[in-house]
Every structure is written in C-alpha cells, then in structure tokens.
Amino acid sequence: MKKIKKVRQSELIKKIEDNPFVTDDELAKFFDVSVQTIRLDRMELSIPELRERIKSVAEQTFEDEVRSLPIDEVIGEIIDVELDDYAISIFDVQKEHVFQRNSIARGHHLFAQANSLAVALIDDDLALTAKAAIEFCKPVRSGQRVVSKARAVKTDGRRTTVEVTSSVGKEVVFKGEFDMYRSSEKGGE
Amino acid sequence: MKKIKKVRQSELIKKIEDNPFVTDDELAKFFDVSVQTIRLDRMELSIPELRERIKSVAEQTFEDEVRSLPIDEVIGEIIDVELDDYAISIFDVQKEHVFQRNSIARGHHLFAQANSLAVALIDDDLALTAKAAIEFCKPVRSGQRVVSKARAVKTDGRRTTVEVTSSVGKEVVFKGEFDMYRSSEKGGE
DNA sequence: ACTACTATTAGTACCAAGTGTTAGTATCGG
DNA sequence: CCGATACTAACACTTGGTACTAATAGTAGT
Structure with missing residues (x-):
C-alpha cells in the first residue's frame, strides 16, 4: 500500500534536502504518485520548484565567492x-x-x-x-x-x-x- | 556605432563571468543587439545557457557542502x-x-x-x-x-x-x- | 557591377520544468 | 450514504532557452 500523505511529505522534505536537484517527475516515480500530487505537496510544504532551489544554492556560492575574494587582499x-x-x-x-x-x-x-x-x-x-x-x-x-x-x-x-x-x-x-x-x-x- | 563582434564577445565573456545569472535577453538589451546574436555569440564562445551556468555553480556548492558537512568549515x-x-x-x-x-x-x-x-x-x-x-x-x-x-x-x-x-x-x-x-x-x- | 561572405535579425517549432486552474474520481470516517 | 480529504487528469500559459531556416545589410574581391 502507498504511504500515507504525512509520511510521504516528511520523506519528501528529506529527499529534497538530500538532493535539491531532483525533479517533480523523479519524485513522482519514486513515491509512485502523480506529478500533481508532488506539486501539491510542495505547495503545502512551500518548497520552491527545482530551478528556484538550484538558483538559491548558486546564489549562496556566488555571494560567498565574491565576499571571500578580498579576504586575501587586506x-x-x-x-x-x-x-x-x-x-x-x-x-x-x-x-x-x-x-x-x-x-x-x-x-x-x-x-x-x-x-x-x-x-x-x-x-x-x-x-x-x-x-x-x-x-x-x-x-x-x-x-x-x-x-x-x-x-x-x-x-x-x-x-x-x-x-x-x-x-x-x-x-x-x-x-x-x-x-x-x-x-x-x-x-x- | 555598435561595437564590433570581437569586442562584444570579449565583453560578453566578462559580463557573464561577472554575473552568471544574466539572461540572453538582458545581454541583448545591454549590447543593443538581438537575442539571436547573443545566442550565436554564446555558441561561438561555447558558453552554456543560463540554467546550465547556474546549475554548475550550484553543483559546486553542493559538492563542497557535502564534503565539509561533518567536519564543518575547515x-x-x-x-x-x-x-x-x-x-x-x-x-x-x-x-x-x-x-x-x-x-x-x-x-x-x-x-x-x-x-x-x-x-x-x-x-x-x-x-x-x-x-x-x-x-x-x-x-x-x-x-x-x-x-x-x-x-x-x-x-x-x-x-x-x-x-x-x-x-x-x-x-x-x-x-x-x-x-x-x-x-x-x-x-x- | 556582380559575387561571395560575414554579421545580424526574424520567425518558427520545440523542450524542460514548471504554475494556475478546473474538473473528475477514490477512499475513508462517521 | 454523505461529505471531506486525497489524488489524478487535462489544459493553457510561462521562462529561458535549442535548433533550424530564411531574409537582409554591408563589406571585400575580382
């Protein structure tokens, strides 16, 4: 039997934290539900879409890099x-x-x-x-x-x-x- | 007069290195050329598209984070x-x-x-x-x-x-x- | 002047990975 | 059995592209 909603959602959070590069489609297949269900889950848990996730990760790096540059100077x-x-x-x-x-x-x-x-x-x-x-x-x-x-x-x-x-x-x-x-x-x- | 191709392309490289989050559209407006020209330039210079750029930046961070997860910030x-x-x-x-x-x-x-x-x-x-x-x-x-x-x-x-x-x-x-x-x-x- | 070539622009079809909306079906608790 | 919750489906639309074709402008060679 399929996992109940709560279980799926808490696992979803872990799954995405673990690998933010995973698509809704992959998640849907993993949990054996429809893509829509995954989307609804993300809505409820207010997890942003793949691209936004990737973007925010990238922005962190970029800011870090920029800020750590002058460290060597003075x-x-x-x-x-x-x-x-x-x-x-x-x-x-x-x-x-x-x-x-x-x-x-x-x-x-x-x-x-x-x-x-x-x-x-x-x-x-x-x-x-x-x-x-x-x-x-x-x-x-x-x-x-x-x-x-x-x-x-x-x-x-x-x-x-x-x-x-x-x-x-x-x-x-x-x-x-x-x-x-x-x-x-x-x-x- | 508009900048010649070579000049534009070398500036394009800098521009993207400086801010990998810039879209073709923004670049087109900046250089006052069409989006297609920017795309052709990227092809010639083999610069990947926005999402790929962001993704590769994000992947770096993620790998780094994974590596430094337990032994934090060394x-x-x-x-x-x-x-x-x-x-x-x-x-x-x-x-x-x-x-x-x-x-x-x-x-x-x-x-x-x-x-x-x-x-x-x-x-x-x-x-x-x-x-x-x-x-x-x-x-x-x-x-x-x-x-x-x-x-x-x-x-x-x-x-x-x-x-x-x-x-x-x-x-x-x-x-x-x-x-x-x-x-x-x-x-x- | 005619041709060849480069640079540029325009337009179309398509893709991934979504959002937003509406509608329909399943299933479970009381 | 009714209604709420959960799930699935379908469709239109969005971004930021790729891939391709076609048209045009300007420049150089002969």
Whole structure:
C-alpha cells in the first residue's frame, strides 16, 4: 500500500534536502504518485520548484565567492598607519566569518586581521611573521565591528616586535604579540 | 556605432563571468543587439545557457557542502582524524594565498589551517581557541602542499592543549601550540 | 557591377520544468 | 450514504532557452 500523505511529505522534505536537484517527475516515480500530487505537496510544504532551489544554492556560492575574494587582499580596512610605529584597522564580522553553530567568529579571521595589520605596519617590501603569541579573550559575534590597534614596541636589526590589541567597543577580544621579520634593516630616516 | 563582434564577445565573456545569472535577453538589451546574436555569440564562445551556468555553480556548492558537512568549515582538507587524539589535513597553497610580490604564503592561511584542524580535533560542539603560540619556521610558496598534523597533548577539564606541526615535504614550516576551550568536560570513555 | 561572405535579425517549432486552474474520481470516517 | 480529504487528469500559459531556416545589410574581391 502507498504511504500515507504525512509520511510521504516528511520523506519528501528529506529527499529534497538530500538532493535539491531532483525533479517533480523523479519524485513522482519514486513515491509512485502523480506529478500533481508532488506539486501539491510542495505547495503545502512551500518548497520552491527545482530551478528556484538550484538558483538559491548558486546564489549562496556566488555571494560567498565574491565576499571571500578580498579576504586575501587586506583583512579589515586600515584606517590609519604610521610606518614602524602604529596602525589601526577595522573589521566587520559577518555571517561568513562565524561558525554556523554558535555564530562565534572563527579565530583565524581575528588572527588574519591582526597579522595583516602587523605586516602592513612594517616599512619594508618583505615583512613576514616569524612568531606570534596570541590570546582570544572574548568571543566575537556576527555583526560586531572589531577595531585592531598595532604598535611596534621593539626593533632589533631585522626583527620587530608588534603588539596588537583588538576590541569590540571597549572590550578587548584579542591580544597578540607578533615577532616580525623584514628583508632589510630598518634604515635611518 | 555598435561595437564590433570581437569586442562584444570579449565583453560578453566578462559580463557573464561577472554575473552568471544574466539572461540572453538582458545581454541583448545591454549590447543593443538581438537575442539571436547573443545566442550565436554564446555558441561561438561555447558558453552554456543560463540554467546550465547556474546549475554548475550550484553543483559546486553542493559538492563542497557535502564534503565539509561533518567536519564543518575547515581550511584545508582533513584526511585523517581521531577525535581528541590526532588529526591530519592537507592544504595546497595557491596563487591567492601568497603575497604577490614574493609569492610567499600569507601567515594567516597557515594559521587558519592549523587552527581549524585544532578545532576539528576537539570532540565537542563548541570548541574555541583561547590562546596560541605559533612560529613560522620557513616561508611557504605557491604550489606547495602543506601537511598539518595536530595532536592533543593535554586535557584538563575544559582545556585541551593541541600541538600542531605543518610541513612541506620533510621540512617543518609552521609550529603551533593551541590552547583550546570546549563547552563541556571531556567524558570518561 | 556582380559575387561571395560575414554579421545580424526574424520567425518558427520545440523542450524542460514548471504554475494556475478546473474538473473528475477514490477512499475513508462517521 | 454523505461529505471531506486525497489524488489524478487535462489544459493553457510561462521562462529561458535549442535548433533550424530564411531574409537582409554591408563589406571585400575580382
């Protein structure tokens, strides 16, 4: 005997979630009902048609791709910099930067903001991070704006120590000490 | 005067790459030619139709999602994991991960691989990085494959210390000690 | 000037995967 | 047995195309 409506509909949901690329026709054959019944089910469950499903999946990807491009360029926006002295950047935490489960920002984004700020601070063509000691003081959530402040505290030949503090409002969320390496010794200016 | 064919076609490619969701009709209006001309152009350039474009974008996402479903949001590809013990991931450094000037991988990518591996290693819904001490031992370049190995070395209540070592071939390029926090204490097994 | 050729436009038939609507049939509970 | 719910069927219409044919405009070659 055929499955009862409720059962079919709940299985339909799973089926479509599992493979959003399935057509009404295929579903009809699978459940051994008419295409119309599948359509009615979709109506009742307000599941959009195949093309809309595919489109929305594609739109997600596309937006993600577009948004993750500039991540490599500069993480956060540098709003002030005095080379070999201090630098400030801001970074707006958005949905794509957080864990889906708990909407807490993934550590590497905060690290990336601080690290790239430390790199930007060094007045040299080739600045690399040699070591770092970091601390994630408080979780950061989607929608929050992180202000990162970097300060060069010590320079010794090709090594520069940079201290970075990131805050949301007045609360410190991240602290790091970056040991930076440069290709040439700091020239006297 | 209208643009010559060659020009239109090269712009058409950009236009579609830029926004794969554009219809022939919209393109026809944009270039002020007939829909048929756009279709002929697509044929010549072997650009698939709207739905196929969208579908292929969606398929990518879907495949990606499937791959990262259980081990959510990891940088690099996890190839082995034993929860609360060890984990291994690989990460292929590509052009977009390096500084343009010197083609050396940006630190935060190596950090991200190590950090997300440390997160994946923790057998808990909510794993966060509290502190980390890291060292970039050797520059990594575009095209190289970084193998990252994480090992849980100490667990004390909600704190777990994870040691991560990343190598290219036999050479260690990154070392890190991550102090991870979990939402619930590790259950005795 | 005539021909050849390219680029463009127009129009037709067709397809997939639907929507929206109306109508008819089955089946089950009370 | 009646009526509600569930299901099926049929038809017109929509989008965004493919595939094909035919007509036209402009340009170059000889």
